[in-house]
Amino acid sequence: GNSVTQMEGPVTLSEEAFLTINCTYTATGYPSLFWYVQYPGEGLQLLLKATKADDKGSNKGFEATYRKETTSFHLEKGSVQVSDSAVYFCALGGGGNKLTFGTGTQLKVEL
Amino acid sequence: GAVVSQHPSWVICKSGTSVKIECRSLDFQATTMFWYRQFPKQSLMLMATSNEGSKATYEQGVEKDKFLINHASLTLSTLTVTSAHPEDSSFYICSARGFGGADTQYFGPGTRLTVL
Numbered sequence: 001g002n003s004v005t006q007m008e009g010p011v012t013l014s015e016e017a018f019l020t021i022n023c024t025y026t027a028t029g030y031p032s033l034f035w036y037v038q039y040p041g042e043g044l045q046l047l048l049k050a051t052k053a054d055d056k057g058s059n060k061g062f063e064a065t066y067r068k069e070t071t072s073f074h075l076e077k078g079s080v081q082v083s084d085s086a087v088y089f090c091a092l093g094g095g096g097n098k099l100t101f102g103t104g105t106q107l108k109v110e111l
Numbered sequence: 112g113a114v115v116s117q118h119p120s121w122v123i124c125k126s127g128t129s130v131k132i133e134c135r136s137l138d139f140q141a142t143t144m145f146w147y148r149q150f151p152k153q154s155l156m157l158m159a160t161s162n163e164g165s166k167a168t169y170e171q172g173v174e175k176d177k178f179l180i181n182h183a184s185l186t187l188s189t190l191t192v193t194s195a196h197p198e199d200s201s202f203y204i205c206s207a208r209g210f211g212g213a214d215t216q217y218f219g220p221g222t223r224l225t226v227l
Contacts, residue, residue, distance in 0.1 A: 046216075098145070098160065101155045103153055
């Protein structure tokens with residue numbers, strides 16, 4: 001079946017540092033891939049997505065590239081801000097519009 | 112953007128009682144709603160999928176008689192945890208999908224259930 005593995009947190013960075021959160025997946029076929037973000041006290045929000053191999057999703061300075069050869073969808077940002085502190089979930093879309101999530105990675109950005 | 116609310120945000124109940132959690136899409140019609148359960152430091156586990164006006168489809172291993180789901184309108188779905196036990200304590204999250212693919216799922220803020 002489908003599964004998503006992402007790096008454990010928490011990840012603690014200083015403001016303006018470079019961010020990478022690793023995500024790899026196992027799936028049949030070519031699923032769509034997503035990154036969701038959950039700010040404290042709020043619901044999950046779609047951050048970015050990619051629907052086919054070599055697609056790059058981007059939003060709010062975050063980027064992730066769909067790598068079929070390595071079955072990965074790593075999240076990156078060149079310069080994080082304190083306001084980026086949140087929990088980030090990698091997910092893949094399966095049949096019936098169902099989403100399979102990773103365990104989430106908490107990011108803490110300090111001044 | 113589209114907003115999904117859940118009520119209550121947290122609830123504490125005694126073992127053996129039933130608890131109802133509401134999920135509402137506030138500014139769009141949800142053709143499908145999903146219910147997830149999240150344990151600490153674990154991923155969201157899909158419990159069931161419900162379409163308005165029809166019976167919910169439960170994932171393998173989820174007891175449908177224990178977790179009753181009703182999706183009576185295009186803006187409201189409810190999850191009732193019947194005869195709750197301490198092992199049912201968890202964070203329950205709903206999402207609602209409008210017209211479109213998986214990327215149009217909008218998530219509620221979640222409900223923390225604690226069963227004493």
